Amino acid sequence: MFPLRLLLVLSVASYSSCIPQPYDSIVVGMGSAGVTAATILAKAGKRVLGLEAMDRIGGRVKTVQFGGGIIEEGAEWIHGTQNSRVYDLAVQNNITVIPQDFDFLIFRSDGNQTLMPVYYELFNLCFEKAVNTSDVSFESTADYLTAEIISYIKKNYPHLEHDKQFIDEFLDVMNLFINAYEASYDWHDVTTRSTAEELGGHLHMSWHKFGYKTFFELMLNTYNNGPGLQNLDIKLNTEVTKIIWPKDTSGEVKVVCADGQTYTANNAIVTVSLGVLKERYVIFHPPLPKDKIMAIDKIAFGVVNKIILVFDEAWWPNRLYFPCIWYTEDRVNLSESDLWLSQIRGASTSLACKNSLTLWITGYAGKWAETLTDEIVQQKSMELLRRFMGKNYTIPEPNGILRSKWHSNPFVRGSYTYDNLETPKYPKARENLGAPLLDASGTPRVLFAGEATNPLHYATVHGASETGYREAMRLLNA
Numbered sequence: 001m002f003p004l005r006l007l008l009v010l011s012v013a014s015y016s017s018c019i020p021q022p023y024d025s026i027v028v029g030m031g032s033a034g035v036t037a038a039t040i041l042a043k044a045g046k047r048v049l050g051l052e053a054m055d056r057i058g059g060r061v062k063t064v065q066f067g068g069g070i071i072e073e074g075a076e077w078i079h080g081t082q083n084s085r086v087y088d089l090a091v092q093n094n095i096t097v098i099p100q101d102f103d104f105l106i107f108r109s110d111g112n113q114t115l116m117p118v119y120y121e122l123f124n125l126c127f128e129k130a131v132n133t134s135d136v137s138f139e140s141t142a143d144y145l146t147a148e149i150i151s152y153i154k155k156n157y158p159h160l161e162h163d164k165q166f167i168d169e170f171l172d173v174m175n176l177f178i179n180a181y182e183a184s185y186d187w188h189d190v191t192t193r194s195t196a197e198e199l200g201g202h203l204h205m206s207w208h209k210f211g212y213k214t215f216f217e218l219m220l221n222t223y224n225n226g227p228g229l230q231n232l233d234i235k236l237n238t239e240v241t242k243i244i245w246p247k248d249t250s251g252e253v254k255v256v257c258a259d260g261q262t263y264t265a266n267n268a269i270v271t272v273s274l275g276v277l278k279e280r281y282v283i284f285h286p287p288l289p290k291d292k293i294m295a296i297d298k299i300a301f302g303v304v305n306k307i308i309l310v311f312d313e314a315w316w317p318n319r320l321y322f323p324c325i326w327y328t329e330d331r332v333n334l335s336e337s338d339l340w341l342s343q344i345r346g347a348s349t350s351l352a353c354k355n356s357l358t359l360w361i362t363g364y365a366g367k368w369a370e371t372l373t374d375e376i377v378q379q380k381s382m383e384l385l386r387r388f389m390g391k392n393y394t395i396p397e398p399n400g401i402l403r404s405k406w407h408s409n410p411f412v413r414g415s416y417t418y419d420n421l422e423t424p425k426y427p428k429a430r431e432n433l434g435a436p437l438l439d440a441s442g443t444p445r446v447l448f449a450g451e452a453t454n455p456l457h458y459a460t461v462h463g464a465s466e467t468g469y470r471e472a473m474r475l476l477n478a
Contacts, residue, residue: 031059080199275413
């Protein structure tokens with residue numbers, strides 16, 4: 001048996017509590033946005049304290065040694081290479097990241113592989129159309145893509161135009177794809193009026209053997225046993241329970257922690273996830289302004305989870321990605337306790353752990369799966385694989401299972417934000433969420449960063465890093 005997991009913890013041993021209070025800045029949350037902001041300020045000579053509630057740095061990036069390789073329990077890829085803070089940092093440090101491409105193999109719930117060209121053509125059509133929806137007449141991504149799918153079938157496969165079962169089954173699998181991409185609960189709630197912009201270049205660049213943790217090590221100057229940053233203190237396992245900020249020009253920002261400690265600084269940058277803000281926006285004293293509370297309430301926040309199974313060796317084709325297409329009858333016949341299985345989008349392979357398969361599950365089913373034991377999830381996942389692929393492959397038992405539980409984690413409460421049908425009604429929500437709290441002189445005292453505050457590049461590591469840079473420069477230029 002492989003050991004189930006070994007978290008690759010970033011070196012923070014050199015960050016002792018040697019900087020006297022008050023600090024110049026306190027950064028709450030040490031994910032992509034927080035580490036970016038903290039390291040920029042520290043390198044500029046500011047005295048910085050980073051507070052992280054979890055026992056590790058990285059936030060929704062979590063690199064784990066598993067099955068003899070590296071697994072990304074959270075963010076998997078660098079999404080784009082042009083004007084990406086993440087990609088550029090890797091290149092500047094001579095670290096090779098590589099594109100990951102997949103070969104689609106489509107299996108159905110009766111165990112047969114389908115070679116029908118229409119499936120592959122429809123997948124490509126949807127991926128192409130989903131990239132840019134700003135000029136379409138439909139409000140819902142589901143309505144837009146459904147119309148495109150039916151139009152394509154009518155033109156190219158007229159014999160399938162009235163095959164309701166075929167169309168419904170394909171629409172079901174596209175719903176799962178959109179949900180896994182957006183972190184949405186249903187593609188009918190995903191707006192076509194999104195402000196999101198993708199970066200240029202390959203959208204699935206992998207850190208492979210280095211792991212996404214390397215991005216943080218490079219920023220923190222701990223890569224290859226680097227000495228760290230002299231002006232930066234980091235405290236892990238330190239949950240923030242209250243942030244007291246002065247509206248007048250006197251006094252410091254006070255950050256109160258669950259362990260009873262209080263830290264003071266000229267300002268604080270809050271980088272916690274939107275899921276945490278939804279639960280804990282009352283920790284600010286004085287309270288947050290109404291427009292910021294409205295933004296916290298209205299921006300949608302979803303969940304994408306992974307189920308990773310490791311085997312003695314790969315029994316599947318290289319570069320495999322397979323979507324699960326259920327026959328309607330097979331889905332209906334699932335027991336109530338097994339319905340979550342029908343919400344698994346499919347399985348993909350990893351470049352850094354070649355003997356592992358990753359199953360993707362989102363939304364309410366993703367939350368439900370978090371409540372199940374490893375034993376049940378492994379058993380049911382294997383039933384799923386054998387149901388879909390067992391006629392074509394001899395599938396052995398796995399040696400271990402690793403699962404993400406982003407919704408259950410009280411310091412995350414989900415994966416990332418998306419634009420739902422309410423988004424066009426609140427076009428300034430992300431900007432309002434990212435606006436700083438100013439004192440009477442107009443000086444920023446509490447600042448906000450994180451992917452949710454990025455109007456263009458939300459839901460990405462590079463987008464979160466951009467906001468950390470934005471807030472650090474706001475302070476340095478003040």
